[in-house]
Every structure is written in C-alpha cells, then in structure tokens.
Amino acid sequence: EAAVTQSPRNKVTVTGGNVTLSCRQTNSHNYMYWYRQDTGHGLRLIHYSYGAGNLQIGDVPDGYKATRTTQEDFFLLLELASPSQTSLYFCASSGHNSGNTLYFGEGSRLIVV
Amino acid sequence: QQKVQQSPESLIVPEGGMASLNCTFSDRNSQYFWWYRQHSGEGPKALMSIFSNGDKKEGRFTAHLNKASLYVSLHIKDSQPSDSALYFCAENTGNYKYVFGAGTRLKVIA
Numbered sequence: 001e002a003a004v005t006q007s008p009r010n011k012v013t014v015t016g017g018n019v020t021l022s023c024r025q026t027n028s029h030n031y032m033y034w035y036r037q038d039t040g041h042g043l044r045l046i047h048y049s050y051g052a053g054n055l056q057i058g059d060v061p062d063g064y065k066a067t068r069t070t071q072e073d074f075f076l077l078l079e080l081a082s083p084s085q086t087s088l089y090f091c092a093s094s095g096h097n098s099g100n101t102l103y104f105g106e107g108s109r110l111i112v113v
Numbered sequence: 114q115q116k117v118q119q120s121p122e123s124l125i126v127p128e129g130g131m132a133s134l135n136c137t138f139s140d141r142n143s144q145y146f147w148w149y150r151q152h153s154g155e156g157p158k159a160l161m162s163i164f165s166n167g168d169k170k171e172g173r174f175t176a177h178l179n180k181a182s183l184y185v186s187l188h189i190k191d192s193q194p195s196d197s198a199l200y201f202c203a204e205n206t207g208n209y210k211y212v213f214g215a216g217t218r219l220k221v222i223a
Binding site: 004035044045048056058059090101102104105106107 | 159
C-alpha cells in the first residue's frame with residue numbers, strides 16, 4: 001500500500017507564529033494534496049501539486065502557502081497562524097490518472113492559541 | 114464549485130444490521146466516485162470506488178451509482194463493530210481535484 005508520512009503529528013503554536021507541515025510519499029506518485037478536516041465540513045482541499053515546482057490552488061487556500069520541492073516532498077506553510085487554522089491536516093498522494101485512489105497520511109493536528 | 118452532500122450525519126445500527134449511507138453531488142461532469150473510511154486517530158482509507166452506473170459489490174459492501182440522478186450510495190450488510198467509523202464519499206470530475214462530503218459517522222452497537 002502507498003506510504004505517505006506526515007510530520008509533525010502534533011503542533012501547538014501561538015497566533016502570528018510560523019508553522020511548516022511536511023509530507024513525504026514514497027510511491028512515485030505525481031499528485032500530492034493538502035486537506036484540512038473540520039467537524040461538519042469534512043475534508044477541504046487547500047493546495048495540490050502535480051510535480052516538483054508546481055502548485056495548484058484548492059478550495060480553501062487563504063492563509064496557506066505550499067511548496068513541492070521534489071516528487072516526494074510537499075510542504076504546507078502557515079506564515080501568520082490564526083486560531084481559525086486550528087485543524088487536522090492531511091496530506092495525500094495519487095497517481096497520474098483521474099481514476100486513481102487517494103492515499104492519505106496519518107494527519108497533523110495543529111492548535112493555534 | 115463542486116458540492117457533495119452526505120446523509121445522514123450520523124447513523125447507529127445494531128450488529129448484523131444493514132447500514133445505508135447516501136451522497137448527492139452537484140456537478141454532472143463528475144466521473145469518478147469513492148467511499149473512504151476513517152477510523153479514529155487514523156487517516157482516511159479508500160473503501161471502494163465506482164465509476165459506472167449501477168451496483169458494485171465487494172464483500173459486505175455494495176456501492177450504487179446513478180449519474181443522471183447525481184447520486185451515490187453505500188450499503189453495508191451484516192454490520193460489525195469494526196465498521197464503526199467516519200465515512201466519506203468523494204468525487205472527481207477528471208481534473209485531479211477530489212471533493213469530499215462532510216461525512217457520515219457510523220456506530221455499530223453489539
């Protein structure tokens with residue numbers, strides 16, 4: 001099964017702080033995604049990428065930056081964290097066909113106080 | 114913007130019973146559909162996919178798709194306590210954006 005690893009698994013930061021969430025996939029997948037999960041909203045797409053150096057805007061991008069440095073690594077950056085960004089963040093990857101399944105990491109829980 | 118609506122929000126079924134989860138979507142261009150399951154403390158995992166109209170059965174799980182009605186469902190037969198989880202439906206119109214519903218929380222009681 002596809003392996004997607006996220007770090008850190010838990011993070012607490014203060015309002016206005018900088019946070020970087022990391023994701024690595026080891027399955028040579030082209031596509032990588034960042035979602036946030038909130039009760040009542042399900043999984044909402046923040047950013048995604050189809051390869052190193054590429055970035056596509058998702059549905060809830062405000063306040064987030066992302067960078068895909070290699071095929072394996074995708075980072076989510078919160079440069080001025082706000083309490084509204086307290087959430088459970090998931091990274092996922094998939095192959096190059098639209099019918100491919102998404103494989104998720106175990107999640108990173110972020111609390112902004 | 115694509116929208117995916119799931120119902121019910123939560124569901125309690127007895128062990129051995131049938132659980133039925135529903136999902137409607139807004140985009141007639143949607144082509145690919147999945148059901149994902151998330152146990153507490155874990156990431157979502159794909160349960161099954163369905164791309165053609167009709168039924169698809171995998172063990173105790175049956176998915177049904179009706180693209181004309183913008184509807185997909187999941188039925189779990191002989192529900193087990195281990196089926197207790199959060200279930201998401203997801204769609205993709207072929208543009209590599211996977212859109213998820215808000216989820217149905219299923220609890221199977223012994």
